[in-house]
Amino acid sequence: MSYLQKSKIMLMASAIVGFASSPSLAATINFDDLSGAMTFFSGNPVPPEARISDQFLGTSGVLFGSDSSGVALVNLGFGHAVSGSNGIGAIKNDLLSYSDPIFASFFLPSNPSVKAVTNFVSITPDRWPDPTKSLLIEAFGIDGNLLGSFSALDPSPLSISVEGIHSVKITGNGSAAFDNFTFNDVAPGVSESVPEPTSTLSLLALGAFGVSSWLKRKQQLSGGSFN
Secondary structure, X not given: OOHHHHHHHHHHHHHHHHHHHOOOOOXXXXXXXXXXOEOOOOOOEOOHHHEEOOOOOOOOOEEEXXXXXXXXXXXXXXXXXXXXXXXXXXXXXXXXXXXXXXXXXXXXXXXXXXXXXXXXXXXXXXXXXXXXXXXXXXXXXXXXXXEEEEEEEOOOOEEEEEEEEOEEEEXXXXXXXXXXXXXXXXXXXXXXXXXXXXXXXXXXXXXXXXXXXXXXXXXXXXOOOOO
């Protein structure tokens, strides 16, 4: 076998391995289809129109949050954002923060009261890196148990692959915004523990509140009513 033939075989094998190891059926939220983005300067007040929480709940099954009222939609500008111009940051005391964590939880898009799980999540920091500081992603199961974590220096993407991910916690480094939230298909989650009666009531109340808020937002956007 010639050297050229061996090289072609090795190249094809590498391509097959790379394809097999990449996440399948992945969806990406790049935040560029939303309006109302705020300036990217940390410490600025986050206006209501720049807050993201359940905007992707009915379409992708993702609920975003931080210290209060979701996360901030930030206009990073072209070349600063990974794709388009928008990214996200945390909200702390109604101010934009790149130090506080961002949370994302998964639910069934067809029925947002049902908790869902996935097996892969990734998110990418913006393109103005501080390579001296690290970023962190932590994955939690449907019962709140820690499944795993991954840390990398800015601007490396954060990704984690493990079965049963219901939520992730993304902690920045004081300067990084995030973009391109990517995850595999979601499926209904199954709790591994039996909660106390009071805990069950709390979970039911929380689910009802979440669905009510989502339906109210959908009603306001469509101008219709729900019976």
